[in-house]
Amino acid sequence: MTFTIVEADRPLRGVLVGAGFIGGQWAPELLAHPGTELVGWVDVAEDRARTAAAELGLDGLPVSASLTALLDGEEPDFIVNCTVPQAHHEVTVTALRRGVSVLSEKPMAVTLEEARSMVAAADEARRLFAVNQNRRYMRSLVAFRRTVAELGPLGLLTSEFFMPYREGRFLHTLEHPLLQDMAIHLFDAARAVSGADPVSVYCESFRPGWTWYPGACSATAIFEMTGGLRYTFTGSWSAPGHPTSWTGTWRAAGTLGTACWDGAGDPTAEAAKGHVVRSYKQEADPFPGRRRYTGLAEGLEEFVTGLRTGRPPQGDCHDNIRSLAMVTAALESARSGTRVPIAI
Ligand SMILES: NC(=O)c1ccc[n+]([C@@H]2O[C@H](COP(=O)([O-])OP(=O)(O)OC[C@H]3O[C@@H](n4cnc5c(N)ncnc54)[C@H](O)[C@@H]3O)[C@@H](O)[C@H]2O)c1
Incomplete structure (x- = not known):
């Protein structure tokens, strides 16, 4: 599906929706990018948007509790959807139906049904809709991805995520906090690194006796991926010692050898006999000397290039929905106790 590009010779007009934690990280990116202009900020709690704008010295910036009022008043080219996952569907579809492109925070939606209707709305409107999976732009992940590409056809890919995490209060409200919140980062990374797509999953999500979470904060999943690859994920929000990095620890085994990555530094590789x-090293920071949240500047750059040239970014909705499908199928498997086929 193609989308309409913006040909007007002026910076792209962007509106932020959501003025919480991540909205506050995106605002400096829209201000710093030479090809974008921040023209408004929406939050159902309007004061939050006003305060966030004032903190950046943007006292005259239009703010509103009403998305439609700001879209109609400012006529942006795109929004960045930084709302809570439960609001992603409504906010994204509202913008697309007004002809406004959308760059969204992860996850695309809560359910696959919602996500399918968002992709259909983007196609109907012929607008770009992408989800920024910021870890795809980690320089160490890019180095691991390149190293894995050296291994020939892959047979196994494993990742472990262990974090003794107590702060995220909303995690305490979720039935499966690891699968519902964190797993998408690793599942999407598995797709990025392997180039394979999910076929089916068997998953158990559970609550070890020592955990401080009311929900199932730990999980193990086995995915069958295209090409016969098996991707396994094991993780816990209640790690009793030995935490991993925030992107887990990884091992990929292919015909020609094995690559390992600690989720933070340079990967290592060892060839099979003969x-x-x-193995690749991380490249230099493309935005040196600027304090910034990982992967937002790179994601915005790809999105802007997409809007100008028609080249879809990595997070294009038609591709990103496959990462969400890994989460929703893993949840279905955990609840049903069965292996679940993954259909988009
Ligand atoms: N990529 C990452 O590393 C990363 C990190 C943190 C959060 N996130 C994602 O970003 C999103 C937001 O997370 P957060 O931590 O900023 O949450 P938050 O609760 O701090 O902020 C969300 C904001 O959205 C507003 N909001 C809710 N519904 C709205 C609606 N319908 N219209 C307008 N505003 C609305 C809320 O009032 C709140 O101010 C989530 O999807 C989360 O998963 C991603």
Whole structure:
């Protein structure tokens, strides 16, 4: 599906929707990008948007509790959807139906049904709709991805995520906090690194006796991926010691060798007997000297390039929905106790 590009010779007009934690990280990116202009900020709690704008010295910036009023008044080219996941569907579809493109925070939606209707809304409106999976732009993940590409056809990919995390208060309200909140980062990384798509999953989500969460904060999942690859994920929000990095620890095994990555530094690789494999190092920071949240500047750059040239960004909705499908199928498997086929 193609989307309409913006040809007007002026910066792209962007509106932020949601003035919470991540909205506050996106605002400086829209201000710093030479090709974008921040023209408004929406939050159902209007004061929050006003305060956030004032903190950045943007006292004259239009703010509103009404998305439609700000869209009609400012006529932006795009919004950045920084609302809570439960509001992603409504906010995104409202913008698309007004002909406004959308760059959204993860996850695309809460359910696959919602996500399908958002993709259909983007196609009907012929507008770009993408989800920014910020970890795809981690320089160490890019180095691991390149190293894995050296291994030939992959057979196994494993990731472990262990964090003794207590702060996230909303995690205490979720039935499956690991699968519903965190897992999408690792599932999407697995797709990015392997180039494979999910076929089916068997998953158990559970609550170890020592945990401080009321919900199932730990999980193990086995995905069958295209090409016969098996991707396994094991993780816990209640790690009793030995935490991993925030992107987990990884191992990929292919015909020509094995690559390992600690989720933060440079990957390592070891060739199978009789073969040679190369391991890549992280490249230099493309935005040196600027304090910033990982992967937002890169995601905005790809989105702007997409709106100008028609080249879809990595997080294009038609692709990103497959990462969400891994989450929703894992949840279905955990609830039903069965292996679940993954259909988009
Ligand atoms: N990529 C990352 O590393 C990362 C990190 C944190 C959060 N996130 C994602 O960003 C999103 C927001 O998370 P957060 O931590 O900023 O949440 P938050 O609760 O701090 O902020 C969300 C804001 O959205 C507003 N809001 C809710 N519904 C709205 C609606 N319909 N219209 C307008 N505003 C609305 C709320 O009033 C609130 O101010 C979530 O989807 C989360 O998963 C991603």
